[in-house]
Amino acid sequence: MTKIRAAICHAFGEPLSIETVDLRAPGPGEVEVTLEACAICHSDISYIDGGWGGTLPAVYGHEAAGRVSALGEGVSGVSPGDRVLVTLIRSCGTCTPCATGHQARCAAPPPIDAAITVGGKPVEQGLNCGAFAERVLVRPSQLAALPDDIPMTSAALLSCGVITGLGAAVNTARIRPGEVVVVIGAGGVGLNAIQGARLAGAARVIAVDMSAEKLDAAREFGATDGILATEAKPWSAARRLAGRAADAVLVTVGAIPAYDTAPRYLAPGGRLVAVGMPHSGQRSAYEPVILAATGQSLAGSFMGDTVLARDIPWILDLYGQGRLKLDELVSGRWRLDDVNEAIADTRAGRARRNVIVF
Numbered sequence: 001m002t003k004i005r006a007a008i009c010h011a012f013g014e015p016l017s018i019e020t021v022d023l024r025a026p027g028p029g030e031v032e033v034t035l036e037a038c039a040i041c042h043s044d045i046s047y048i049d050g051g052w053g054g055t056l057p058a059v060y061g062h063e064a065a066g067r068v069s070a071l072g073e074g075v076s077g078v079s080p081g082d083r084v085l086v087t088l089i090r091s092c093g094t095c096t097p098c099a100t101g102h103q104a105r106c107a108a109p110p111p112i113d114a115a116i117t118v119g120g121k122p123v124e125q126g127l128n129c130g131a132f133a134e135r136v137l138v139r140p141s142q143l144a145a146l147p148d149d150i151p152m153t154s155a156a157l158l159s160c161g162v163i164t165g166l167g168a169a170v171n172t173a174r175i176r177p178g179e180v181v182v183v184i185g186a187g188g189v190g191l192n193a194i195q196g197a198r199l200a201g202a203a204r205v206i207a208v209d210m211s212a213e214k215l216d217a218a219r220e221f222g223a224t225d226g227i228l229a230t231e232a233k234p235w236s237a238a239r240r241l242a243g244r245a246a247d248a249v250l251v252t253v254g255a256i257p258a259y260d261t262a263p264r265y266l267a268p269g270g271r272l273v274a275v276g277m278p279h280s281g282q283r284s285a286y287e288p289v290i291l292a293a294t295g296q297s298l299a300g301s302f303m304g305d306t307v308l309a310r311d312i313p314w315i316l317d318l319y320g321q322g323r324l325k326l327d328e329l330v331s332g333r334w335r336l337d338d339v340n341e342a343i344a345d346t347r348a349g350r351a352r353r354n355v356i357v358f
Contacts, residue, residue, distance in 0.1 A: 001025075006059045006116065006133035007339045008123060012050030015340045016132070021059075022117045023135050026072035030112060030137050033086055035066035036152040038131040039330075039355045040339075040346045041160050042187075042254065043277065047126055048343070051279030058124035059116060061132030061356070062088040065146060065155040075140055083146040085312070087159040088128040089303055091141045101310075103141070104303040110139055132339060134358055144312040150319065153333060153355045154326040157188070160303065161353055162326065163311060165192025165252060167304015168275045170200055171311075173248045177201030182238055182246040182265045183223070185253030185276060186214040188329060188353045191221045193250045193275065195324060198222035204242045208234055217352065221325055229257075235264035245270065250301075252276050259284035268294040275301050333357050 002023045007016040026032045044060040046052055064086040068078050078084065091098050091106035098106050109128070115137040116123040116130060123130075130136055146155050165188075169175050181197040183190050186209040197205045198221075206225045207218035215226030225241045227234045239245050245267035251258050254276040262272055263286060278284075291298065304311075318324035332354040334342040342354040 002135065004134040005336060006130070007061070007336060008057050008059055008118070009048050009126075010057045012048065012056070016048070016343070018337055018339070019118065021123060021133070023133075023137065024115060024117070026070050026137055028073040029075060029110065029139060030072040031068055031075055031078060031140055031143065032070035032135055032137055033066045033084060033143070034069040034135050035064050035086070035131060035133070035358050037065050037156040037355050037357055039063040039156045039161065039353045040342055042346070043127065043160070044132075045343060045347055046254070046277065046279060053280065054126065055124045057118070058126040059130035059133050060126035062127035062129040063156050063160040064129060064131035064136070065152045065159065069135065077140055078143060083148065083155075084143040085146055085155055085159045086129055086131060086136060086138055087142050087144070087308065089142060089306065089308060090128045090139050093141065101307055102305060103307050104305055112137055112139065132336070132356065134336075141308075144308045147316060147320075150316065151327065153330050153357060156355060157326060157329055157353055158312060158315060161188040161329070162192045162315065163304045163306040164275065164301070165189040165194075165304065166196035166315065167306045167311065168250055168252070168273055168301040169193045169196025171305040172299055172301035173250060173271055173273045175200040175202050175248055178203045179247035180204045180206070180242040180244060180267075182206045182208060182249045183218075184208045184229070184249065184251045184258045184262060185255075186211070186218040186223075187253065187349070189275060190252035191217065191329065191352065193252050194218055194221045194223050199318070199323070206238050206241060206246070208238070211349070220328070235261065238265055247271070248273065250275055254278040256282050256284050263290065263296070266294075266296050268296065270296050272296065272298045273301050274298065329353050330355055
């Protein structure tokens with residue numbers, strides 16, 4: 001057993017507790033990674049708040065990067081000292097979803113049992129990672145290699161926020177050159193959806209948000225226009241700006257009002273992509289007859305339908321060319337001891353991405 005420090009959730013809605021825990025050695029097919037950075041995602045906060053249920057006590061955190069520090073039996077393809085990102089996408093590689101390029105939907109992800117314990121009692125490794133901790137045990141399928149020239153604080157964002165937004169635009173919405181795209185929500189995921197739409201060649205990328213400051217950030221990341229969601233009819237404003245309705249609308253926030261209004265932006269034949277994740281039990285309402293009569297479609301996008309081996313190398317290449325912003329997404333660097341303050345700052349909507357630095 002290795003003693004590490006971790007932020008534990010003992011009760012939903014309560015502050016995390018910084019404690020020393022035991023991390024067992026990696027077993028067959030497992031990899032230990034010593035983390036250098038872990039960003040705070042709204043999904044972590046939803047779990048901490050009890051919005052999606054789950055087993056407690058738990059260590060959350062899933063948007064991380066570090067160096068391989070130990071290997072279990074039978075692991076190949078990585079070596080101690082390798083710089084890697086750590087993501088929640090744990091895949092078997094052989095089930096139907098994996099074999100058809102949808103590893104984020106793996107039907108049989110290999111488990112990792114009781115990696116973390118306190119006083120001999122197991123602690124849940126939340127979101128397949130448990131990365132609000134100094135070290136994690138993961139499967140090789142959750143790793144992707146990182147070059148030496150990317151800061152770990154930026155690299156960590158590739159594990160979720162970047163691939164979720166970028167992938168929603170490129171992999172799920174399949175945005176084409178010349179299309180009009182509306183992105184609702186200009187937070188960390190929304191900014192990457194905007195970058196994805198721009199890279200895909202959208203003629204107009206219209207950001208919609210409650211905050212004028214976030215709309216300014218959206219323009220920095222490639223939005224051609226910004227509209228305040230507080231306007232009387234923001235969908236009408238979007239049509240006036242583009243000269244027509246949107247071919248694709250990406251909802252990147254887990255807010256029900258955003259989902260309720262999203263179809264109003266769509267042109268006939270347009271695609272609505274659900275990216276942001278409300279709490280379990282929350283509902284939005286649609287008129288199916290409109291979807292049917294206009295040929296519109298509704299699709300969900302989990303983790304940007306990312307295939308790590310396919311998508312991470314080209315995203316890193318774009319970053320290296322200066323065509324993709326990553327460093328600019330990091331709005332705050334925090335110690336593990338200050339994780340609750342970092343979560344509060346993220347919850348308040350002030351951060352693009354807050355990152356815990358180990």
